[in-house]
Structure formats: C-alpha cells, structure tokens
Amino acid sequence: MWGLRAALLPVLVTSRSGDVQSLRQLGLDLGLFLLAAIASGVYPLLAFGSPEANGVKVFVGAVALGFYFSLELALQRERVVVLDARRRGIDWRLTSPYLPVTRKFGFLAGACVIFTTLIVAAVVIKDVHENFHLAPGADYWAVAMVWVAKDLLFVMACLTGAATLVITSFATNLRLFFGFQSEAMDAVSQGDLRARVPVVTNDEFGLIARRTNSMIAALEQRTSELALAQLAEEKSKLLAGLSASLSKYLSPQIVQSLLTGEKGTDLVTQRKKLTVFFSDIKDFTKTTEDMQPEDLSYLLNSYFTEMSKIALHYGATIDKFIGDAMLMFFGDPGTRGVREDAEACVRMAVAMQRRMKKLQEIWRGQGYNNPFHMRIGVNTGFCNVGNFGSEDRMDYTIIGGEVNLAARLEVQAEPDGILISADTYALVRDIVEAEERPKLTAKGIEREVIPYAITNIYDEGLGSSDLIRKEFKGLRIIADLEQVSAEDKGAILESMEELMARLREKPAAGPE
Structure with a gap:
C-alpha cells in the first residue's frame, strides 16, 4: 500500500x-x-x-x-x-x-x-x-x-x-x-x-x-510615500536654502530661471529691448577718504541693502555692484512689456531717492556729517543679454551702447537726481514731470541724446494722496494739491474758471 x-x-x-x-x-x-x-x-x-x-x-x-x-x-x-x-x-x-x-x-x-x-x-x-x-x-x-x-x-x-x-x-x-x-x-x-x-x-x-x-x-506603501514626501521636503528645503544663498550672489530671477531650467549655462546671448538702471554715489572717494574701514563698510552695506530691497520689490534684475555703483535692468529674464518695464524702473528710481533722503537723516543722526548722495541714470534700448565669459566661469549680464548711455546719464545727473533718456521719457511721460537738459553723447551711441531730469512722479502709490490726474482728448490735467502754495492758489482758480468759461462757449468738435 x-x-x-x-x-x-x-x-x-x-x-x-x-x-x-x-x-x-x-x-x-x-x-x-x-x-x-x-x-x-x-x-x-x-x-x-x-x-x-x-x-x-x-x-x-x-x-x-x-x-x-x-x-x-x-x-x-x-x-x-x-x-x-x-x-x-x-x-x-x-x-x-x-x-x-x-x-x-x-x-x-x-x-x-x-x-x-x-x-x-x-x-x-x-x-x-x-x-x-x-x-x-x-x-x-x-x-x-x-x-x-x-x-x-x-x-x-x-x-x-x-x-x-x-x-x-x-x-x-x-x-x-x-x-x-x-x-x-x-x-x-x-x-x-x-x-x-x-x-x-x-x-x-x-x-x-x-x-x-x-x-x-x-x-x-504609506511609509514609503511619507519617506518620499519627507525626502522631497528635505530636497525642497535644500533647494530653497541653496536658492536663498545663490540669490545673495546672483539676481533672484536668474537663480529661479536656472533652477527651473528656463535658462541654461551655455554661452548664449539674446538681443532684447531693456530698460537699464545705473547709479553711483557722488564724490564717493572724497566722501570716504577720511572714514574708518568699519564705518565705510557699515554705510555701504546699509546703502546696498536698502536699495536692493527696493529693487527686488519692483522686479529689477540686479546685475552687479561695481564699487559704489549699481547696474540693474528690466525686461529679462521676465518682462511685463517695454512700457511697463520702463515705468517700473522709473518708479524704483524715485523710491530709491526718497529712501536715500531718509537714510541721510539717519546717518546724520549717527554722526556722519557727509552722508552719501546718489545719482541715477536710466535708458531704454536694445542690449545683448545672456551668459558672457568662458565655459568654466561666466556672468549673466548685459552689454552694449545703451548700457554705456545709462552710465553716461548717471554721470550727468545731479546729486539725489534722476536723469533719463528721451527713449525712456517717451515711455513714462504719462507718469512723470521732467525737464529737458542739454544734449550729450555716449560711447557706442552715434546719435545725440536728449536727457530729461525727473522733477516729479504722478504715481498715487509714491506721491501725495491729493494727486489729481485726468486725461481727455485735447485736455490733460495733472495736479498735486499738496504742492500748491497759498500765493498760487488764487491764480490757479482764475485760470480754471477761464478755462471752464471758454469750454462752455466753444462748441464741441464733431467726430473725426
């Protein structure tokens, strides 16, 4: 068996x-x-x-x-x-x-x-x-x-x-x-x-x-998912830390473009219409020749820190600090439009000069009798932007005659002033008051340049709450009531009454 x-x-x-x-x-x-x-x-x-x-x-x-x-x-x-x-x-x-x-x-x-x-x-x-x-x-x-x-x-x-x-x-x-x-x-x-x-x-x-x-x-599976999530979070924190660290050496927009893959590390440039910002400190050498190194470091670092905050707020791409000078631009790697980029740059320049006024008061209160005075030049034009250098070491920067013109405008600007080119003024004339200045020339620019010095900005975010700005076909009214003096008030009222009377008498124009 x-x-x-x-x-x-x-x-x-x-x-x-x-x-x-x-x-x-x-x-x-x-x-x-x-x-x-x-x-x-x-x-x-x-x-x-x-x-x-x-x-x-x-x-x-x-x-x-x-x-x-x-x-x-x-x-x-x-x-x-x-x-x-x-x-x-x-x-x-x-x-x-x-x-x-x-x-x-x-x-x-x-x-x-x-x-x-x-x-x-x-x-x-x-x-x-x-x-x-x-x-x-x-x-x-x-x-x-x-x-x-x-x-x-x-x-x-x-x-x-x-x-x-x-x-x-x-x-x-x-x-x-x-x-x-x-x-x-x-x-x-x-x-x-x-x-x-x-x-x-x-x-x-x-x-x-x-x-x-x-x-x-x-x-x-849940543990694996949590481990992956934790790893992703750690990598995200690492990338965030790396991004924050790199942003102290490079413009945040450039860092973001590199991390997301929008920009590469090839030696490639583009020709784009940008608005270029250039500034430096008037008589920097003379102002600082008697300063101790610690005082000079404090003033420069506080100056660059405050200006950088404003630049990042308005979306500027910070190119570099050159001694006491700053080079920035709008329109790359991201752009809101040529006109919008120019307006943002001018608003930023005005905000910087206003902040400088407050910094000067702070520095004087700290015993610095000769505080810094900044000059700013702004120009809009076509520049070459991208990676310049070698395969092993490169900078993301801009070059061209329009950059030189921004630097030339800055040299001609008054202390605490802003000088812009005619090309920039044509884009921002609706938001600023400016005075024409003598023509000038710049290296790499064949044409004569007519500069304009900004005297006021019609921006409710930066200016007075008493700002009135109206624009019609054939009529533009821009008024800052905060700046109207008692002496001018009567003359202004007479002019406005005369204008209203003439408008009532004159027949309306027919359609074109």
Missing part, C-alpha cells in the same frame, strides 16, 4: 496548489486505508473461515485507525506546506473553497464519535456472538461482561491514542499559524515592513493572514 501511495502522491497531491494538498492527501489516504480495511476484514473469512463478526470488527477497526492516521498525515502535509511557503516566501493563490476551522473541528469530533460508536457496537456484537452458545445464567453474563470489558478497554485505549495524536497535530498546526502571525507583527513593530504571513489555507487563519499582509503592505 505504501508503494502505491508513494506513486500516487506526486500526481494527485504535491503537484497541486498548497492550499489543497492536505485535503487531497486526506482523500487519497482514506481511500487507501478503506481498501486495506476491506482486505483485512475479508481475507480471514476466505482464508480461515473466521466468523463474520470477527471480519466486521476488523473492518471497522481498520477504517477507524485509517481515518485517524489519514488525518494525522494530512495535518503533517499542512505543516510541510506552511513551512515551505514561509521559507520560500510563497503566497498561494487559493483555489479551494472556504472551509472554516470550526467546521473542520466539528468534522473531526463527529467522525470520532461515529467511529467510536461503530467500534463499540462491533465489539459488543462480536463478544455476544462468541458467547451465545453458553446457557443463560450467572456464568453467561459474567463471561460476556469480562470479554466486553477487555475489548472495550483495548479499543478505547487505541482510539484515545489515535485521537490524542490527531488533536496534538491539529494543535501544533494552530500554534504554527499563531506563531507566524505573532512573528510578522513583531517584525512590523521593529520596523521590518517586508514581513508577511504565509497564506496557505482558505479558512479563518488564511483570511487573517491575507488581511494582515494587506495591512502591512498598506503600511509599507
């Missing part, structure tokens, strides 16, 4: 999915033990002419023992499958129907009761049959009871031993399942999210194992 079993196991059991191997082996072993029980019960009848009761007793006993041994072997197969799955990390795709452990245990208990009942009945029938020839009396019952007691004790001992073996094996398997569950939870608690519980049975333990694995997998 064992040879036949060894031949059938690979075909019917071990070649199948792990979750069905124990049940298939149970079926195979029950069939083989049933054949062996039939043979054991029939052979004595045919060979030796034994009573039929003896044959029935042998058959029932063989079937009962075969059932218990089949259960034990099936439970052993289940342990082999579970341990192998754990060793190789197999998660079986369950194909067997769902079979609760309670049903398995109920089947085991019911089978034990049935077989115990059958065997006890067979023993009683056999003993009664063997003593049937005795005459009824005290001897009959005494002998019958002795035979029945002996056989029952023997049968119960055998059945108890077999049942104990099966129950112990069943408990071992349960302990194995609980152990895997506990090991996985311990591993997870220690941070090992690769731990998994083998899923090899389609019962409560398999269900718990699947849900435990799903929970660990979800936790692993």
Whole structure:
C-alpha cells in the first residue's frame, strides 16, 4: 500500500496548489486505508473461515485507525506546506473553497464519535456472538461482561491514542499559524515592513493572514510615500536654502530661471529691448577718504541693502555692484512689456531717492556729517543679454551702447537726481514731470541724446494722496494739491474758471 501511495502522491497531491494538498492527501489516504480495511476484514473469512463478526470488527477497526492516521498525515502535509511557503516566501493563490476551522473541528469530533460508536457496537456484537452458545445464567453474563470489558478497554485505549495524536497535530498546526502571525507583527513593530504571513489555507487563519499582509503592505506603501514626501521636503528645503544663498550672489530671477531650467549655462546671448538702471554715489572717494574701514563698510552695506530691497520689490534684475555703483535692468529674464518695464524702473528710481533722503537723516543722526548722495541714470534700448565669459566661469549680464548711455546719464545727473533718456521719457511721460537738459553723447551711441531730469512722479502709490490726474482728448490735467502754495492758489482758480468759461462757449468738435 505504501508503494502505491508513494506513486500516487506526486500526481494527485504535491503537484497541486498548497492550499489543497492536505485535503487531497486526506482523500487519497482514506481511500487507501478503506481498501486495506476491506482486505483485512475479508481475507480471514476466505482464508480461515473466521466468523463474520470477527471480519466486521476488523473492518471497522481498520477504517477507524485509517481515518485517524489519514488525518494525522494530512495535518503533517499542512505543516510541510506552511513551512515551505514561509521559507520560500510563497503566497498561494487559493483555489479551494472556504472551509472554516470550526467546521473542520466539528468534522473531526463527529467522525470520532461515529467511529467510536461503530467500534463499540462491533465489539459488543462480536463478544455476544462468541458467547451465545453458553446457557443463560450467572456464568453467561459474567463471561460476556469480562470479554466486553477487555475489548472495550483495548479499543478505547487505541482510539484515545489515535485521537490524542490527531488533536496534538491539529494543535501544533494552530500554534504554527499563531506563531507566524505573532512573528510578522513583531517584525512590523521593529520596523521590518517586508514581513508577511504565509497564506496557505482558505479558512479563518488564511483570511487573517491575507488581511494582515494587506495591512502591512498598506503600511509599507504609506511609509514609503511619507519617506518620499519627507525626502522631497528635505530636497525642497535644500533647494530653497541653496536658492536663498545663490540669490545673495546672483539676481533672484536668474537663480529661479536656472533652477527651473528656463535658462541654461551655455554661452548664449539674446538681443532684447531693456530698460537699464545705473547709479553711483557722488564724490564717493572724497566722501570716504577720511572714514574708518568699519564705518565705510557699515554705510555701504546699509546703502546696498536698502536699495536692493527696493529693487527686488519692483522686479529689477540686479546685475552687479561695481564699487559704489549699481547696474540693474528690466525686461529679462521676465518682462511685463517695454512700457511697463520702463515705468517700473522709473518708479524704483524715485523710491530709491526718497529712501536715500531718509537714510541721510539717519546717518546724520549717527554722526556722519557727509552722508552719501546718489545719482541715477536710466535708458531704454536694445542690449545683448545672456551668459558672457568662458565655459568654466561666466556672468549673466548685459552689454552694449545703451548700457554705456545709462552710465553716461548717471554721470550727468545731479546729486539725489534722476536723469533719463528721451527713449525712456517717451515711455513714462504719462507718469512723470521732467525737464529737458542739454544734449550729450555716449560711447557706442552715434546719435545725440536728449536727457530729461525727473522733477516729479504722478504715481498715487509714491506721491501725495491729493494727486489729481485726468486725461481727455485735447485736455490733460495733472495736479498735486499738496504742492500748491497759498500765493498760487488764487491764480490757479482764475485760470480754471477761464478755462471752464471758454469750454462752455466753444462748441464741441464733431467726430473725426
């Protein structure tokens, strides 16, 4: 029988999915033990002419023992499958129907009761049959009871031993399942999210194992996502810190363009219409020749710090600091439009000169009797902008005659003044008052340049709250009531009344 079993196991059991191997082996072993029980019960009848009761007793006993041994072997197969799955990390795709452990245990208990009942009945029938020839009396019952007691004790001992073996094996398997569950939870608690519980049975333990694995997998994914998010946050902080550090050496717009990939590090330039800002401190050398280095550093650093804040507020690209001079431009890498860039630059220049007035008061209060006075030149025109230098060391800057013209305008500007070119004035004339100054020339500029000195700006954000600015076809009114003196007020009212009277008398012009 064992040879036949060894031949059938690979075909019917071990070649199948792990979750069905124990049940298939149970079926195979029950069939083989049933054949062996039939043979054991029939052979004595045919060979030796034994009573039929003896044959029935042998058959029932063989079937009962075969059932218990089949259960034990099936439970052993289940342990082999579970341990192998754990060793190789197999998660079986369950194909067997769902079979609760309670049903398995109920089947085991019911089978034990049935077989115990059958065997006890067979023993009683056999003993009664063997003593049937005795005459009824005290001897009959005494002998019958002795035979029945002996056989029952023997049968119960055998059945108890077999049942104990099966129950112990069943408990071992349960302990194995609980152990895997506990090991996985311990591993997870220690941070090992690769731990998994083998899923090899389609019962409560398999269900718990699947849900435990799903929970660990979800936790692993969430942890991975958190780790990625934390890494991204750390990189973001690193980039932000790097950007902030680089922005102290380069213009923030240039740093942002490099980090986002909008600008590269190739030696490439473009020709663009920009508004260029140039400034320096009037008589810087003479003003600072008697200063201590610490005082000079303090004044320059506070000056550049305040001016840089204003420049960044208005969106200027800070090109460089050259000693006491500053070079900035509008229109690259981003532009709001040529006119808007020019207006932003002029507004920035006015804001800087106004801030310088306050700084001069602060410096005088600190004992600096000769505070700095800034001159500003602004020009609008086509420049070459981009990376200049070598493959290993380069600057993002602007060059061209229009840059030289901005520097030339700055030299001609008055202390605390702003001098702009005619090209810039044409773009900003709606927001400023300016006076024309003598023509000048600049290196790289063939034409004569007419400069304009800004005297006032019509910007409600920078000027007085009493500013009135109205513009119609054929009429423009710009008034800053804060600057109207008492002496001029009467003349202004007379002029306005004369204008209103003439407007009432004159017929309106027809459509063009």
